[in-house]
Amino acid sequence: xxxxxxxxxxxxxxxxxxxxxxxxxxxxxxxxxxxxxxxxxxxxxxxxxxxxxxxxxxxxxxxxxxxxxxxxxxxxxxxxxxxxxxxxxxxxxxxxxxxxxxxxxxxxxxxxxxxxxxxxxxxxxxxxxxxxxxxxxxxxxxxxxxxxxxxxxxxxxxxxxxxxxxxxxxxxxxxxxxxxxxxxxxxxxxxxxxxxxxxxxxxxxxxxxxxxxxxxxxxxxxxxxxxxxxxxxxxxxxxxxxxxxxxxxxxxxxxxxxxxxxxxxxxxxxxxxxxxxxxxxxxxxxxxxxxxxxxxxxxxxxxxxxxxxxxxxxxxxxxxxxxxxxxxxxxxxxxxxxxxxxxxxxxxxxxxxxxxxxxxxxxxxxxxxxxxxxxxxxxxxxxxxxxxxx
Amino acid sequence: xxxxxxxxxxxxxxxxxxxxxxxxxxxxxxxxxxxxxxxxxxxxxxxxxxxxxxxxxxxxxxxxxxxxxxxxxxxxxxxxxxxxxxxxxxxxxxxxxxxxxxxxxxxxxxxxxxxxxxxxxxxxxxxxxxxxxxxxxxxxxxxxxxxxxxxxxxxxxxxxxxxxxxxxxxxxxxxxxxxxxxxxxxxxxxxxxxxxxxxxxxxxxxxxxxxxxxxxxxxxxxxxxxxxxxxxxxxxxxxxxxxxxxxxxxxxxxxxxxxxxxxxxxxxxxxxxxxxxxxxxxxxxxxxxxxxxxxxxxxxxxxxxxxxxxxxxxxxxxxxxxxxxxxxxxxxxxxxxxxxxxxxxxxxxxxxxxxxxxxxxxxxxxxxxxxxxxxxxxxxxxxxxxxxxx
Numbered sequence: 143x144x145x146x147x148x149x150x151x152x153x154x155x156x157x158x159x160x161x162x163x164x165x166x167x168x169x170x171x172x173x174x175x176x177x178x179x180x181x182x183x184x185x186x187x188x189x190x191x192x193x194x195x196x197x198x199x200x201x202x203x204x205x206x207x208x209x210x211x212x213x214x215x216x217x218x219x220x221x222x223x224x225x226x227x228x229x230x231x232x233x234x235x236x237x238x239x240x241x242x243x244x245x246x247x248x249x250x251x252x253x254x255x256x257x258x259x260x261x262x263x264x265x266x267x268x269x270x271x272x273x274x275x276x277x278x279x280x281x282x283x284x285x286x287x288x289x290x291x292x293x294x295x296x297x298x299x300x301x302x303x304x305x306x307x308x309x310x311x312x313x314x315x316x317x318x319x320x321x322x323x324x325x326x327x328x329x330x331x332x333x334x335x336x337x338x339x340x341x342x343x344x345x346x347x348x349x350x351x352x353x354x355x356x357x358x359x360x361x362x363x364x365x366x367x368x369x370x371x372x373x374x375x376x377x378x379x380x381x382x383x384x385x386x387x388x389x390x391x392x393x394x395x396x397x398x399x400x401x402x403x404x405x406x407x408x409x410x411x412x413x414x415x416x417x418x419x420x421x422x423x424x425x426x427x428x429x430x431x432x433x434x435x436x437x438x439x440x441x442x443x444x445x446x447x448x449x450x451x452x453x454x455x456x457x458x459x460x461x462x463x464x465x466x467x468x469x470x471x472x473x474x475x476x477x478x479x480x481x482x483x484x485x486x487x488x489x490x491x492x493x494x495x496x497x498x499x500x501x502x503x504x505x506x507x508x509x510x511x512x513x514x515x516x517x518x519x520x521x522x523x524x525x526x527x528x529x530x531x532x
Numbered sequence: 533x534x535x536x537x538x539x540x541x542x543x544x545x546x547x548x549x550x551x552x553x554x555x556x557x558x559x560x561x562x563x564x565x566x567x568x569x570x571x572x573x574x575x576x577x578x579x580x581x582x583x584x585x586x587x588x589x590x591x592x593x594x595x596x597x598x599x600x601x602x603x604x605x606x607x608x609x610x611x612x613x614x615x616x617x618x619x620x621x622x623x624x625x626x627x628x629x630x631x632x633x634x635x636x637x638x639x640x641x642x643x644x645x646x647x648x649x650x651x652x653x654x655x656x657x658x659x660x661x662x663x664x665x666x667x668x669x670x671x672x673x674x675x676x677x678x679x680x681x682x683x684x685x686x687x688x689x690x691x692x693x694x695x696x697x698x699x700x701x702x703x704x705x706x707x708x709x710x711x712x713x714x715x716x717x718x719x720x721x722x723x724x725x726x727x728x729x730x731x732x733x734x735x736x737x738x739x740x741x742x743x744x745x746x747x748x749x750x751x752x753x754x755x756x757x758x759x760x761x762x763x764x765x766x767x768x769x770x771x772x773x774x775x776x777x778x779x780x781x782x783x784x785x786x787x788x789x790x791x792x793x794x795x796x797x798x799x800x801x802x803x804x805x806x807x808x809x810x811x812x813x814x815x816x817x818x819x820x821x822x823x824x825x826x827x828x829x830x831x832x833x834x835x836x837x838x839x840x841x842x843x844x845x846x847x848x849x850x851x852x853x854x855x856x857x858x859x860x861x862x863x864x865x866x867x868x869x870x871x872x873x874x875x876x877x878x879x880x881x882x883x884x885x886x887x888x889x890x891x892x893x894x895x896x897x898x899x900x901x902x903x904x905x906x907x908x909x910x911x912x913x914x915x916x917x918x919x920x921x922x
Binding site: 247248251253254255256258259262263265266267273275304306307310318319320321322323324328329330331332333334335336337338339344345360361362365366369370458459460461503505506507508509512513 | 637638641643644645646648649652653655656657663665694696697700708709710711712713714718719720721722723724725726727728729734735750751752755756759760848849850851893895896897898899902903
């Protein structure tokens with residue numbers, strides 16, 4: 143078997159084949175420098191016999207706003223100072239430096255870790271105490287990771303921390319992943335599993351003949367499109383995120399949209415959850431607003447399933463799932479998101495769903511005909527821009 | 533871009549590139565014949581003015597037993613007759629034929645559907661009624677799919693029904709999936725997404741230089757092995773099933789074990805859930821006992837994490853997660869499974885976990901050292917067969 147270690151190491155030193163001695167990527171050098179600066183601040187405060195402190199932007203809702211011009215969620219300027227010599231802050235201060243140090247260790251080793259692994263890396267008994275731990279549970283370290291991300295302006299992926307991966311891709315694109323060439327036209331029925339970290343030093347786009355990206359909600363729907371070779375007929379990339387798309391999928395969508403100039407079309411369930419997934423793909427999530435500028439795709443279009451499709455497509459009542467109170471409540475909340483407010487087509491859409499009194503799943507389209515979804519419904523949607531929601 | 537439609541169609545007519553006119557595989561012809569026989573029985577009963585009936589093996593626990601010689605779960609001989617002319621059975625009878633008919637439609641079209649899609653395919657208003665539906669919810673059709681599987685002795689995959697897919701694979705194997713060649717040594721950090729249907733007419737093994745299969749529980753652990761290129765150093769296949777492995781992963785493990793003569797080693801969390809996953813991989817699940825003979829791997833070995841590893845490996849108390857009542861209850865249940873009963877090493881193992889009073893995750897190994905898991909722990913386990921549990 144031909145080994146390819148050398149190629150991998152050449153083209154993507156910090157990725158799968160990473161080693162301690164390998165030259166770090168520009169991205170890694172930048173992140174490492176940011177962490178070093180953080181540490182230098184502590185040292186210089188200590189030398190001056192001052193109170194070392196960190197300055198962390200506030201991540202709560204009060205500091206998140208919708209930038210209408212850029213059409214994404216953004217974090218405001220409010221910041222919080224975290225002092226070492228303050229009983230209420232000392233533990234969090236120490237935790238922040240521990241996480242920064244673990245991240246630095248990962249970068250130096252050319253390795254990555256999950257948020258759970260980072261928790262275990264950073265957990266130990268505090269010296270001088272009997273059994274007090276630096277972290278008692280993962281929820282603590284997860285929050286600190288987010289603090290560090292905003293504190294030094296580095297994405298989690300840049301800190302070498304990965305999330306669980308979900309989602310798959312096929313279609314008219316060839317990319318390299320850690321030096322391996324992945325031709326997404328030749329990935330069978332399984333597809334290319336989208337990793338959690340898809341930054342440019344790991345994944346590079348090599349060749350793309352696709353004209354657009356079709357993003358569907360679930361693997362079961364994606365499979366129907368793959369099986370019908372939709373990507374070949376329509377020259378596109380087919381991607382799913384296993385429900386709410388994870389960070390890797392969102393970042394990959396954004397990179398393909400930006401770098402390959404590909405429009406992104408979403409086919410999601412006609413329910414509040416589907417609307418919300420669209421909103422996350424397009425504007426970002428409220429919790430992680432600071433990442434929107436690198437993960438959101440403000441140009442993404444919602445092409446279905448629309449509440450108007452029930453009548454438009456002559457669907458039978460077999461596809462109806464009654465809305466419950468929770469659905470109605472969520473729908474009203476979504477209507478109040480700043481990026482939906484004042485958008486007549488969205489008000490009509492969500493209003494129509496509420497009036498229908500039912501939701502509809504993409505998978506229900508099979509009730510009409512086995513290939514209705516892939517051969518009639520979506521092609522019709524792609525053709526008629528008037529049906530798109532923005 | 534070179535199109536490969538023809539190659540695909542030649543080599544795997546019923547898979548991704550399936551078309552109505554394509555020659556069906558032997559597997560499909562066999563399944564279609566079984567469904568036709570089912571239908572013929574109805575017709576001939578009707579002609580004789582008899583009461584059409586179906587004979588369905590009983591799937592409840594009372595009809596499941598452990599075959600100690602073959603070391604898998606098996607279904608017994610108890611059967612239930614489902615008559616059309618019986619008010620209590622007529623609806624289920626009708627539902628069984630509807631699902632059989634939908635499956636036949638899928639086979640004829642060379643397409644597949646999810647269990648949810650099958651529900652929507654088969655749902656309609658019963659003729660002559662005002663609004664009575666053939667199926668009210670998916671739970672009904674899911675049960676009927678299982679009935680049909682045992683009734684005509686065909687795996688779900690043979691009925692062209694797929695489950696949601698999870699899990700990924702890399703390592704020293706090259707396979708074809710619907711005619712596409714997938715070299716698992718060149719799948720980057722994302723890996724090959726394991727599809728739900730991995731039957732021999734879709735997936736064929738082409739070349740394998742691996743000496744064993746390492747099955748890990750979660751994607752986050754799998755990534756650590758991928759990143760450290762464990763599969764290359766140890767010449768193996770690395771696979772994960774995203775927690776409890778889905779059908780596609782289990783069937784693929786079994787096929788690679790049988791056809792490529794590869795031993796299967798499991799690295800799972802040291803908790804009742806980890807023991808249970810091992811049990812499912814090895815003997816099958818109680819719910820779907822009838823599938824064990826094609827999905828279980830009775831020779832699979834549990835190589836870690838063992839409750840004895842805490843002391844054996846000198847782990848710190850940072851890795852401990854206290855057992856709760858639920859854990860203790862599950863552990864005792866597992867000890868009573870017939871395939872654990874009387875196995876001294878397993879009694880010791882589970883007894884030790886209960887005595888420890890804590891569970892341990894594979895991810896916790898990073899607490900010791902960043903590459904402890906992949907460079908020390910698992911290599912040590914692979915070398916010392918005395919540490920394996922069977």
